[in-house]
Amino acid sequence: MLTPSQRQLLRIISESGPLSRTEMAQMLGLSKAAMSGLARDLIDLGMLHETDTVYGQGRPSVRLDLYPECAFFIGVSLLEEPAPMILSDLNGKIIARGSIPLSRDPAVVAEAIAQALPDLLDSHPDAREKLAGIGIALSGFVDETQANCVQSTLLNWQDVPLARIVQERCGIETFIENDAKAVAVSEKLFGSARDIQNFSVVTLGDGIGCAHFIDGKLYRGNHGGAGEIAHCTIEPGGSPCRCGKRGCLDTVASMKAVREMARAEGFSCDTLVELETEASKGNAAAIRILHRAGSALGLAIANLIQMNDPGLILITHVEGSFDGLFGTVLKQAVEANVLPRYAGQTPVRVKRVDGDIWARGAASIAAHKFLIGPHTN
Amino acid sequence: MLTPSQRQLLRIISESGPLSRTEMAQMLGLSKAAMSGLARDLIDLGMLHETDTVYGQGRPSVRLDLYPECAFFIGVSLLEEPAPMILSDLNGKIIARGSIPLSRDPAVVAEAIAQALPDLLDSHPDAREKLAGIGIALSGFVDETQANCVQSTLLNWQDVPLARIVQERCGIETFIENDAKAVAVSEKLFGSARDIQNFSVVTLGDGIGCAHFIDGKLYRGNHGGAGEIAHCTIEPGGSPCRCGKRGCLDTVASMKAVREMARAEGFSCDTLVELETEASKGNAAAIRILHRAGSALGLAIANLIQMNDPGLILITHVEGSFDGLFGTVLKQAVEANVLPRYAGQTPVRVKRVDGDIWARGAASIAAHKFLIGPHTN
DNA sequence: TTGATTTGTTCATTTCCTGAACTTAGTGTC
DNA sequence: GACACTAAGTTCAGGAAATGAACAAATCAA
Known part of the structure; x- marks a missing residue:
């Protein structure tokens, strides 16, 4: 499990691209000493790696970047029939595509996701081990825990605890989100914002x-x-x-x-x-x-x-x-x-945007949760 | 100077009214042990005091409340002529009223505030010692540091560093804010929100x-x-x-x-x-x-x-x-x-609302800064 | 009176961060 | 090419702020 500081570090790199340790220390308001340890731990965990070296006056700085394949995410869009389901990495790159039949029965949705999961995970050797979460995008209102669908006209749902149902069936941390909000998160994490x-x-x-x-x-x-x-x-x-x-x-x-x-x-x-x-x-x-x-x-x-x-x-x-x-x-x-x-x-x-927008948005919900940690929003 | 945790504690009491140590520990996600020390320190500093005792099963809980006169704030509204200037406590209670002539010259405003300050501070024995900040409300746009007025049609200002000017003249930490935003802060701190x-x-x-x-x-x-x-x-x-x-x-x-x-x-x-x-x-x-x-x-x-x-x-x-x-x-x-x-x-x-709304809003800006600490917003 | 229950304190311990000194790896100058 | 100069990053002792567990305190319920 990552500490809050480690997550913060991953997040600012995700936001700003490769950064040197000193830059990150300044951005997070930490000492160089603290940053040294944080960076070492994350490199050892295989989440960060050193990229290019920037030369200026004094010792050159070594920039650190995310290792995008340090975590994988599943995104499901319940907006179309069949419902697209993708596997993405931490950069939002789509590793594999699949789909499940759309259903208004949450248990059937959970079962379909569980069924489709192995195929997607097989497309990358590390995906199974490093799968960090499932995100689901849908049309409707979602509560603040991002676990329950309060209301969805399209799916005819009222207070459906979809995240819990999927999580119990698949054994993977799951969050749901409204479609547009998922796209916003994906633009923040992966896109131009x-x-x-x-x-x-x-x-x-x-x-x-x-x-x-x-x-x-x-x-x-x-x-x-x-x-x-x-x-x-x-x-x-x-x-x-x-x-x-x-x-x-x-x-x-x-x-x-x-x-x-x-x-x-x-x-x-x-x-x-x-x-x-x-x-x-x-x-x-x-x-x-x-x-x-x-x-x-x-x-x-x-x-x-x-x-x-x-x-x-x-x-x-x-x-x-x-x-x-x-x-x-x-x-x-x-x-x-x-x-x-x-x-x-x-x-x-x-x-x-292309047809992947909703599924990628859904995956970004899981990635976002990975970067900010549980019990936060 | 207060630690971030101490400020957080003051803030939740300001938001929710009197709370027991255990309640506060839960709300802030701290252990009872940590809360014990925090509360003791703030009581010793004269900022908190024990109020009523709530009986239930088990040992009764003692609720802690802010000592409203632990800090005082000056609020100035540059929206009227003459400009109202008030002294308020941490509950938003107006201790004293005054006014200064309105001017479009920031130095003149600073001088007028400095001149009017002693009279207001004399109205409470602790006010001088415990004055924590000056807030100024004005019509216009204020930058994110809450120090510079980017633009004000009413005052004919462009990029006026009013907060710095007043702070240098009065020696008290000063922040400025747009009028409506100041009212919002005052409703959050003192009012019904x-x-x-x-x-x-x-x-x-x-x-x-x-x-x-x-x-x-x-x-x-x-x-x-x-x-x-x-x-x-x-x-x-x-x-x-x-x-x-x-x-x-x-x-x-x-x-x-x-x-x-x-x-x-x-x-x-x-x-x-x-x-x-x-x-x-x-x-x-x-x-x-x-x-x-x-x-x-x-x-x-x-x-x-x-x-x-x-x-x-x-x-x-x-x-x-x-x-x-x-x-x-x-x-x-x-x-x-x-x-x-x-x-x-x-x-x-x-x-x-009455005519105090803007000046009280202005004072709440200073109070808000006091509760959340510097370099935050 | 005794036990249950919950609040709040104490203290040893852990975690995370800092400051200062140091090492490292370059540039610029004579 | 030797030298100072600069800035990045590491190491390490030390400190602040939290935790966990044990305990003390204050009440209710039987």
């Missing part, structure tokens, strides 16, 4: 998800509901939403909503790209739909910037490009609706 | 301020701008705001905006109460104004709930009552615009 303490992720797909990192920690909210941007009212008195109210961001800017609006206008297109093509040809209806969606999402993001002043907004999407009307309007709407003094101060980054 | 880890404060007055506590800590945002709810776009394409954009919450729901709208409609009334009276008589224009303001603020708060899922929204106001149309519409708008599943889950509390 590694060294950013305050940022928000917006996942744009059939639905719209959002999650916040605050002071370097995932902020889950008082009921685990932080980031439910999809049901912010963005068009007061607008179209009815499946949630029961009207004018939710979800009803205008989700890819599902865009598709439905497109169909209602007689388009047969299934993707954003097709609609963008129509818009670029000058089709007024296509332009209207994209404009409406882009400005709605832009306004929501601007409000998020005003309220939380994050250091980065990261929009992930699976659909085609963001170079068209939708992306342009979105960015314009963000700029137009933040305090002019702040306009352009908050980077809004768009990242195209 | 003591034991709540995640909450947001909305200060309703001539302007609208807002600040968030997240995971028991004030969240300042990446540029110190978290909580700038006043310039969320709430009426797209609405009235122009002095910030340069349109439809900001500030242009519809601030008391200043309400007054201006009332004047534009030919009302001569100066306060919310008068407009409420008109509305209760059935005056359509008054009703329209109040409805518009209440629903705008309600929508903004609902969006805040959706985005951050706080455990409490605390609205502070100086104006008359919230029982009229404005308050009713506000609460309805909140309920109508949060996810129906969550409606009513987030308590929205309204608190009438």
Whole structure:
């Protein structure tokens, strides 16, 4: 078992990349003496290794990096059928892929994970021995212990202690998390927000998800509901939403909503790209739909910037490009609706992601727990 | 100087009220042995004292409470002319009041504070000896060290190192903070949000301020701008705001905006109460104004709930009552615009405050620093 | 009165970190 | 190339803050 200091050390390397002992000592507020011992222990444990040497004045410094294969994690995404299941290392590199049939019975899910586990673990000689945890991403609300699903419409769950069930079946420490929050953690650990303490992720797909990192920690909210941007009212008195109210961001800017609006206008297109093509040809209806969606999402993001002043907004999407009307309007709407003094101060980054995003996010939940230790969050 | 553990102990008592040593040991994750020593030291230092005895099975537990007069704090509000300046104890009780002339010259402010200091300190025999810090609240943006005012329109400041200037003149540790954030800290330390880890404060007055506590800590945002709810776009394409954009919450729901709208409609009334009276008589224009303001603020708060899922929204106001149309519409708008599943889950509390609010908030900044220690936030 | 129960203290021990001195491995200069 | 200079990293004695176990203290329950 690792000590808190050892975990801290692993975490800052994970955040900042290779560092010399002296740099780490300064960052953690420890003496060089303490760092010397910590580093030695972690090198002996096979978790750190010396990389390059940096020459300056005085004795050169030797930078230490994580040994990415010092721990392995399983990630399962319960968002699709079949449910993707991956094996990843501490860098978020996907070592192996698999899948399990989706089920609404938690025991069946646990059994399926247990069944699929050996195959995945066989793909790396150390994986079995160094498996450190299982993470599961799902659509819905998760409690603060990250063990129980409080509510999931998609899975029709209410207070399901999924983590415990899987853990008992597989014998591996297991945590669950909301889909968007898992993606945020994966961006913090593996992605482009590694060294950013305050940022928000917006996942744009059939639905719209959002999650916040605050002071370097995932902020889950008082009921685990932080980031439910999809049901912010963005068009007061607008179209009815499946949630029961009207004018939710979800009803205008989700890819599902865009598709439905497109169909209602007689388009047969299934993707954003097709609609963008129509818009670029000058089709007024296509332009209207994209404009409406882009400005709605832009306004929501601007409000998020005003309220939380994050250091980065990261929009992930699976659909085609963001170079068209939708992306342009979105960015314009963000700029137009933040305090002019702040306009352009908050980077809004768009990242195209592949189908692994949710499973990788799930694995990152386990990796995060590995780096920060138990009984923390 | 206090150790981190001692500060932690003071903080949990400040949050939860009197606690027994065993309870505190559990809350802090320490052994009874460690707690025994900590408590003894703090009692010897005159910061803690034993209060009542709680009888149950086994040996009764003796609860420990803060000795509120173990530390004193100065709070200055640079929001009014003259600027109120108070002396408070660790419970937020105001021991003495004074004021200084407001100036845009930081050196003049520092000099005025230094001049007014002796009089305030004379009002309590221990105050001089136990003065632990000066807090200053101002309208504007403050950097993360809480020493520099990055920008203040009201004071016409840009990058003014006010805390250092005052500290050098007075010889007392000094911190500055944005007005709404100071109020949030004061509600966390002294007020009704003591034991709540995640909450947001909305200060309703001539302007609208807002600040968030997240995971028991004030969240300042990446540029110190978290909580700038006043310039969320709430009426797209609405009235122009002095910030340069349109439809900001500030242009519809601030008391200043309400007054201006009332004047534009030919009302001569100066306060919310008068407009409420008109509305209760059935005056359509008054009703329209109040409805518009209440629903705008309600929508903004609902969006805040959706985005951050706080455990409490605390609205502070100086104006008359919230029982009229404005308050009713506000609460309805909140309920109508949060996810129906969550409606009513987030308590929205309204608190009438007096003119001491800003100065007390300022003092709480110093008290907060005292409780959490230097080089932390 | 006796036992059960829980609070709080004492003390030897452990853990983790620090400060100071030292070793190591380079650069820059004459 | 010898020399000082600089900075990284190690070693080691010592110290602060915690722990665990045993114990003392104060009450309730039978």
